[in-house]
Amino acid sequence: MKKILLTFVSFMSLIALCNAQSATPAMTLHTTAFEDGGIIPVKYSQAAEGAAPGEGTSPALMWANAPTGTKSFVLHMHDVDFAREKTTDDQVHWLVWNIPADKTELPEGLPRGAQLPDGSYQISVTGPVYRGPGAAASGPLHHYVFEIYALDIVLDQEPAADAFQTRTAIMQAMQDHVVGKAAYVGRFRRPQ
Template identity: 45%
Template sequence: MLSARSVGRLLTAGLLPLLLGVAAPVAAQRPAPRAVLSLSSPAFADGGLIPAAHAQTGRDVSPPLTWSGVPDSTRSFVLIVRDLDALVGDATDDVLHWMAWNIPATATSLRAGVPSGAQLDNGMRQISISGPYYRGPAAPASGPPHHYVFELYALDVMLNIAPTAMSPAATREAVLRAMTGHIRGKGVLTGRYQRPLP
């Protein structure tokens, strides 16, 4: 739950609409409709349990993802993976498990086990809270499973943001700002995970 102070900061920065998955103010948007992308994984169903292979307790490799329904205006994709049930810092930010941007517009999937590195051969850039790679879920065994949301955005631009010039939090904010007014479609996939009991 965001505090009133946090909501105020996000509104000032123009980021609250992006984080809530709603349209930004009309003045910030181009008059183009948003497509609903179909985002799925052969590793787990929407709302299902994420296998240990894709968690920190297992092999910690990124899950395979596929998507369709991409608008013709797409020039790149941004993927954001975050833990909705974990807060960091001043208790207003959820944990960023993966953010990949400048995924080529021709892509219709990401294979399992995307290699680490700030920038890959295909131009994709990536970061997480702990480095330039996918960070798998690791919710504690006590309490309920955490919800990990995978959000794929189709953009009508490439983003000129370096993956190593700033901290992960600052990079995430810069990417979100650069996305404003350029989102042409969005797909969402949610998985659940918690560590097994010892």
């Protein structure tokens, strides 16, 4: 009986080891601009010196371990502490979609414009540009969530005039096509 039990335990250990070695690592999102859960530097906010109203410098973002079959990426940055017009909508700070599947990063300081050089599109409530964090100095720190989605399709969506309509259309078009996701959080409020 001991021999059978020992053989069974050895067999199960071998299966667990094989599964651990073949497991796909989780998709990740990262920036060197601030730690996950940390404070977003003023440079990347609306309060930055020289920032156009409602804008700021976008941080460099890197992602890894996109699943096999990824055809494009969508980046969604939003202020989860903001309630828009008494609804469940939060603030659209940045939405970039149709990022090519062979990309693993967005550089710091992406330019203004609805369509970027790589063919992807961007929008925010400020317009076709990154909208930096801008929570009031008198209030609490706001949580800004950066989400990267890996999709098994390229979306057939162009920007609408309204960022909220665009986000709704993009999120609906993504349904049943998300093959991976990662998130990264930064916190911010304007300096006193």
